[in-house]
Structures are given as structure tokens and as C-alpha cells.
Amino acid sequence: xxxxxxxxxxxxxxxxxxxxxxxxxxxxxxxxxxxxxxxxxxxxxxxxxxxxxxxxxxxxxxxxxxxxxxxxxxxxxxxxxxxxxxxxxxxxxxxxxxxxxxxxxxxxxxxxxxxxxxxxxxxxxxxxxxxxxxxxxxxxxxxxxxxxxxxxxxxxxxxxxxxxxxxxxxxxxxxxxxxxxxxxxxxxxxxxxxxxxxxxxxxxxxxxxxxxxxxxxxxxxxxxxxxxxxxxxxxxxxxxxxxxxxxxxxxxxxxxxxxxxxxxxxxxxxxxxxxxxxxxxxxxxxxxxxxxxxxxxxxxxxxxxxxxxxxxxxxxxxxxx
Amino acid sequence: xxxxxxxxxxxxxxxxxxxxxxxxxxxxxxxxxxxxxxxxxxxxxxxxxxxxxxxxxxxxxxxxxxxxxxxxxxxxxxxxxxxxxxxxxxxxxxxxxxxxxxxxxxxxxxxxxxxxxxxxxxxxxxxxxxxxxxxxxxxxxxxxxxxxxxxxxxxxxxxxxxxxxxxxxxxxxxxxxxxxxxxxxxxxxxxxxxxxxxxxxxxxxxxxxxxxxxxxxxxxxxxxxxxxxxxxxxxxxxxxxxxxxxxxxxxxxxxxxxxxxxxxxxxxxxxxxxxxxxxxxxxxxxxxxxxxxxxxxxx
Numbered sequence: 001x002x003x004x005x006x007x008x009x010x011x012x013x014x015x016x017x018x019x020x021x022x023x024x025x026x027x028x029x030x031x032x033x034x035x036x037x038x039x040x041x042x043x044x045x046x047x048x049x050x051x052x053x054x055x056x057x058x059x060x061x062x063x064x065x066x067x068x069x070x071x072x073x074x075x076x077x078x079x080x081x082x083x084x085x086x087x088x089x090x091x092x093x094x095x096x097x098x099x100x101x102x103x104x105x106x107x108x109x110x111x112x113x114x115x116x117x118x119x120x121x122x123x124x125x126x127x128x129x130x131x132x133x134x135x136x137x138x139x140x141x142x143x144x145x146x147x148x149x150x151x152x153x154x155x156x157x158x159x160x161x162x163x164x165x166x167x168x169x170x171x172x173x174x175x176x177x178x179x180x181x182x183x184x185x186x187x188x189x190x191x192x193x194x195x196x197x198x199x200x201x202x203x204x205x206x207x208x209x210x211x212x213x214x215x216x217x218x219x220x221x222x223x224x225x226x227x228x229x230x231x232x233x234x235x236x237x238x239x240x241x242x243x244x245x246x247x248x249x250x251x252x253x254x255x256x257x258x259x260x261x262x263x264x265x266x267x268x269x270x271x272x273x274x275x276x277x278x279x280x281x282x283x284x285x286x287x288x289x290x291x292x293x294x295x296x297x298x299x300x301x302x303x304x305x306x307x308x309x310x311x312x313x314x315x316x317x318x319x320x321x
Numbered sequence: 322x323x324x325x326x327x328x329x330x331x332x333x334x335x336x337x338x339x340x341x342x343x344x345x346x347x348x349x350x351x352x353x354x355x356x357x358x359x360x361x362x363x364x365x366x367x368x369x370x371x372x373x374x375x376x377x378x379x380x381x382x383x384x385x386x387x388x389x390x391x392x393x394x395x396x397x398x399x400x401x402x403x404x405x406x407x408x409x410x411x412x413x414x415x416x417x418x419x420x421x422x423x424x425x426x427x428x429x430x431x432x433x434x435x436x437x438x439x440x441x442x443x444x445x446x447x448x449x450x451x452x453x454x455x456x457x458x459x460x461x462x463x464x465x466x467x468x469x470x471x472x473x474x475x476x477x478x479x480x481x482x483x484x485x486x487x488x489x490x491x492x493x494x495x496x497x498x499x500x501x502x503x504x505x506x507x508x509x510x511x512x513x514x515x516x517x518x519x520x521x522x523x524x525x526x527x528x529x530x531x532x533x534x535x536x537x538x539x540x541x542x543x544x545x546x547x548x549x550x551x552x553x554x555x556x557x558x559x560x561x562x563x564x565x566x567x568x569x570x571x572x573x574x575x576x577x578x579x580x581x582x583x584x585x586x587x588x589x590x591x592x593x594x595x596x597x598x599x600x601x602x603x604x605x606x607x608x609x610x611x612x613x614x615x616x617x618x619x620x
Contacts, residue, residue: 017428020428028437031508032440103341107340112338113338114335122345128569128605129357130598132579133594134353134356141351141355141356178344191558195520214341239442242446245446262448292449295449296444299443303439304436
């Protein structure tokens with residue numbers, strides 16, 4: 001028996017489409033489940049969370065959890081202040097990281113200078129070593145920072161080594177970000193290197209014939225060509241600095257005024273003991289969901305904005321061929 | 322197409338290359354190598370907090386000896402982790418590549434699905450994840466997931482019977498159904514890999530597919546002859562990223578162990594994280610050496 005191609009092919013492609021949607025919807029359900037649960041819990045009155053087997057949707061949505069925790073008269077979580085601190089660190093560090101990591105990635109991916117493999121091995125080494133290893137010596141380094149040995153040289157003349165304390169103004173985040181050893185910097189350098197390496201080599205040759213110097217080749221030709229990677233790295237960098245509690249916990253200043261969101265959350269959880277009654281504990285829990293939800297909302301907004309640009313760039317990168 | 326040559330010679334100009342990597346070199350020496358060397362020094366000493374800062378008392382290889390022979394916990398945990406990682410990393414790679422290929426096709430709603438797959442990256446903070454745990458989301462979800470993917474109630478009993486009838490194979494199948502219930506955890510660590518794969522897919526020139534279609538290649542052939550070979554650089558990239566991400570996750574049993582020792586027995590913690598890093602480094606070097614020859618690049 002011979003199948004009619006005109007009937008079989010549309011059928012197969014229709015079945016495939018159904019299968020694709022079913023699979024994607026199933027997987028999305030798995031990914032979204034806890035997120036939806038958290039969002040709905042944040043809008044559920046604490047009493048309802050306590051009394052009822054909580055379903056997916058609250059019987060009546062309420063803002064009381066948000067108001068009690070962050071925006072009301074007796075708010076105990078100063079959301080705006082923490083967000084300002086976090087956003088300052090995350091945005092500035094991201095700028096510095098994109099700048100330094102793309103430079104270094106470009107140098108590693110396109111120049112075969114002596115020592116390239118050694119520098120590359122060093123980059124891999126920074127990725128692999130757990131951050132915890134160096135965090136205590138780093139604290140001392142930043143507390144008495146001698147500006148890459150310059151302070152010591154000054155010390156040779158004045159008799160006393162010159163040091164500054166860079167822990168007191170978030171500089172302990174900016175300095176490493178600028179010098180390619182910030183949070184996850186190694187991974188971003190690695191990413192940039194990989195994408196620079198995969199670009200066709202005639203790009204630079206043509207530019208060199210036109211009389212471009214290395215800096216302008218980098219700025220005018222290479223960077224515009226890897227926009228999707230730049231956007232991806234920027235997005236990831238913001239997210240990781242926003243979510244970081246380890247470095248921020250060690251290097252940010254003591255005092256409530258200087259906390260970042262995630263560190264403040266951690267401290268709040270430690271302070272918050274077991275509630276007097278179970279209902280009280282439930283109320284605290286519901287407020288906690290509200291706080292977490294608010295803390296990640298800026299990231300979600302940023303992602304929604306970035307996603308459009310980012311996907312557009314990803315699609316464009318395919319067309320050049 | 323030819324085999325990947327290491328780094329392409331573009332200019333013989335050494336200084337320009339060094340200028341570009343200079344920021345990293347400075348940062349590496351002063352803000353990475355120096356503190357890391359200090360921590361290495363700590364691991365050969367017995368460090369105590371004295372009146373004037375830290376007091377060092379040299380003890381040689383004592384800490385490393387304890388780690389490798391005396392303290393059975395470390396080696397045991399490391400071995401258990403490597404075994405678990407081998408399977409999980411492969412599954413993560415497979416899931417992310419498969420999803421990236423699906424999400425790279427043109428269909429209505431793919432932007433929405435891409436956004437959903439990226440969500441886990443946004444919620445990666447420990448504080449947020451711990452709330453998901455507190456919600457009981459995971460267990461509850463695992464139940465619903467397993468029923469979603471493998472039918473529920475009586476039907477699953479039937480499935481078990483079938484599995485049982487496979488005899489020696491049944492344990493293997495059971496393992497795989499076990500992984501299906503872990504889908505949540507795996508999906509939540511595949512976000513970045515999916516993006517890397519989508520970017521990798523986008524860099525494959527469209528004309529290759531047009532040629533393949535004109536020549537009358539089937540989709541299956543197109544995948545194995547064009548997509549897969551040209552995706553090999555992305556596969557290597559993702560694999561190394563996944564390995565490092567997996568081993569350095571803050572919920573990882575050895576990382577937790579290091580964190581715990583950090584507070585009390587600081588020098589031992591330093592020695593441990595050194596030993597751990599060397600182990601990861603060896604794994605990455607082996608994987609890289611094994612696969613980088615098989616990587617195919619354009620031009």
C-alpha cells in the first residue's frame with residue numbers, strides 16, 4: 001500500500017505541532033508551579049493560608065501582606081532603601097563588567113600573543129575556584145587596600161605604606177568588576193572569548209586594510225557584531241549581583257542603611273523567630289512571600305524589557321550568515 | 322568546514338593583545354592570586370585568632386592528609402557527587418539542547434515560552450529558592466509532575482508492572498522514571514544552557530538549510546549533518562559551564578561543608594576548597610581535552 005504524500009505530510013506536521021505545544025506547556029507548568037504558588041500566596045490573606053487548604057487562587061486577593069511588611073505605617077522592611085542600594089551596585093558593576101570582560105575576551109579570542117594560553121588558564125582558574133576560598137583574605141585586602149602596590153611604593157618614600165579602606169563605599173564591588181575579577185567575571189570572559197573566536201577572520205583583515213587601529217576594530221566592528229552576547233552578559237550580570245548575598249554580606253557596610261535586598265532578607269529571616277501563635281507565624285510567612293515577590297519584581301521587569309531586545313538580537317545574528 | 326585550530330593568528334603584534342587583557346592581569350594578580358595564595362598559605366598552617374590579628378603555626382601537609390585519609394566524609398562526598406553529577410549533567414545538557422531546538426523554531430508563543438524557560442535564572446537567589454522549599458512546592462510538585470508525565474493512580478501501577486516485567490532492565494528504567502520526577506530541579510538549572518544553545522543555533526547560517534532542502538535532505542539528516550556538527554562548539558561550552566555551575570552551586574554538599582568549616586576550622590576549610598578546586602579542574606581539563614578535538618567550527 002502506498003501512502004498518499006499529500007495527506008500524510010500535513011497530518012505529520014499537525015501531530016508534531018500538537019506534540020510540541022503539549023510538551024512545552026507541560027514543561028512550563030513544572031517551571032512555573034512554585035512561582036505561581038508564591039505569587040498567589042503573597043496575595044492571600046494570612047487567615048486564609050492558615051485555615052484553608054490553600055489552592056492556586058485566593059478567594060479574595062489582598063494587598064495587606066505587602067502593606068504590613070513594606071509600605072504601611074508599621075512596615076519593618078525598608079524596601080525602597082534596600083532596592084536603591086542593590087540597584088546601585090548591580091547596575092554599576094554590570095557596566096564595568098561588560099566593559100572589562102569584553103575587552104579581555106577580545107584580547108584572548110583574537111590575539112595570539114605570547115602568554116595567551118597562560119592568561120586563559122588564569123581565567124579558567126578564577127571560574128573554578130569556589131569564591132569562599134579567598135573571601136577572608138580579600139576582606140583584609142580591601143580593608144587596607146594599597147591600590148595594586150602603588151601604596152607600597154609610596155611607602156618606600158614616606159616610611160609608611162599608604163592604604164585606603166574601600167569597604168566603606170561599595171568600592172569593594174566596583175574595583176574587582178572593573179578589573180575582570182568580579183562576580184562570575186571569569187564566565188563572562190570565557191563567553192566573550194568563545195564568541196569572538198567563532199567570528200570569521202576576514203572581518204579584522206578588511207578593517208585593517210581600511211586603516212583601523214585595534215581599539216576601533218574592537219569598538220566599531222567586533223562589539224556591534226556580538227550584541228546578543230553583550231546583552232546576555234549584561235542581563236546575567238545584573239541578575240547575579242542582584243541575587244548575591246555572599247559577597248554583599250561580607251563586603252557591604254554594617255548598619256541597616258547599607259544593606260542590599262538579599263542580605264536584608266537573610267537578616268530578617270534570622271531575626272524573625274517563631275511567631276507567638278500559629279496564625280502569627282502564618283502572617284509572617286505570607287508577608288515574607290510578599291517581600292520576596294517585590295524583591296524580584298524589578299528583575300522580572302528588566303528581563304521582560306531585555307528579553308525583547310535580547311531575542312531580537314539573537315534572531316538577527318542568524319541572518320548574517 | 323575544518324577542524325578547530327586553536328587560536329587564530331591575526332596579528333603578530335604582542336603588545337595590542339596584552340593591552341586588551343591588561344585589566345584582567347592586574348585584577349588577577351592583586352585581587353585574586355594574592356588572596357588565593359594567602360588562603361593556600363593558611364591551609365599549611367594552624368590559624369588562630371590572636372591578640373594582634375591572625376596567628377600562624379606551620380603544620381605542613383597535615384590538613385591535606387586529614388582530608389584525604391583521616392576525614393572519610395570529604396572523599397566519600399566527592400565521589401558520590403561525581404557519580405551523581407555525571408548523570409545529571411548529561412540530562413541537563415540533553416534537556417537544554419532539546420528545548421533550545423524546539424524554542425528556536427518559529428511558532429506562535431515562542432517568546433512566551435523562552436521567557437518562561439529563563440525564569441529559573443532570575444529566581445536563582447538562595448533566599449528565593451528557600452522560600453520555594455518552604456512552600457512545600459517541591460514535593461507537591463514532584464507528585465503532580467510524576468502524575469502529569471506518567472499517568473496517575475491505577476495507571477501508574479500498571480506502568481510499574483510493565484517495568485517489573487523487564488527483569489534486569491527494570492532497575493535502569495526505574496532510575497529514569499526517578500529522574501523524571503526530578504525534572505523540576507533539572508529544569509531549574511538549565512536556564513542559561515538553553516540560552517547558550519539558542520545563540521549557538523542562531524549562528525548557523527540559514528543558507529546551509531536552504532541548500533539541504535534543495536538537495537532533498539530529510540529533517541533527520543539535516544539535523545545530524547548540519548545542526549549537530551555546527552552545534553558542537555556550543556555543546557562544549559555548555560558542558561563546561563554546566564560542570565562548573567553544578568560543582569560550585571551553593572547548595573552542593575561539599576560547598577556546604579566548606580562553608581561550615583569556614584567558621585570554626587578556617588585553615589582546614591581552605592585546604593578543602595583547594596582540594597575540591599583541583600578535582601574540578603582535573604575534570605574540566607579531561608572533558609576539554611577529550612571533546613575539543615571533536616569540535617567542528619565554521620571556516
